[in-house]
Amino acid sequence: MKFEKIVKVSPAFDKRHPEPSKNFGIGSCKITFYLKGENGAVQFMIGTDWYLPHVQSELKNKDFDIEPRGLDVGYHSYNPFYEGHHCMGKCEMLEGSDCYYDGSSLRAEEWIDDFLKGGTEWLWPKLEEYYNEVFNVD
Numbered sequence: 001m002k003f004e005k006i007v008k009v010s011p012a013f014d015k016r017h018p019e020p021s022k023n024f025g026i027g028s029c030k031i032t033f034y035l036k037g038e039n040g041a042v043q044f045m046i047g048t049d050w051y052l053p054h055v056q057s058e059l060k061n062k063d064f065d066i067e068p069r070g071l072d073v074g075y076h077s078y079n080p081f082y083e084g085h086h087c088m089g090k091c092e093m094l095e096g097s098d099c100y101y102d103g104s105s106l107r108a109e110e111w112i113d114d115f116l117k118g119g120t121e122w123l124w125p126k127l128e129e130y131y132n133e134v135f136n137v138d
Contacts (some may be wrong), residue, residue, distance in 0.1 A: 043103070070109045
């Protein structure tokens, strides 16, 4: 099977606001690795400690845990996998088709150490293995 490898980096943000209903906090860059095939796509998302420069300055003065984190291992499917599997809406990974998504932050935490040691040379085969598991590909 032919796969497409996609890497996306979401930007860091500072959406703090004194009014609680408008305060969305701070966020660091997140990196998502997608492996896309004919049945759908799988992903591995990591969190970084790459904040906006003024936020980094603030965090240096606080006891703030900054390390890469495994955030999510999941899949994007054209079809539901189980009863009650709700459509998440139109999905960029599925060319605007309806998307049935599910994922695991626990699995992502299990993967992070191996990813840090092996990089994408470890990750792409692992995502292919996960893709085959999810989509029952022999």
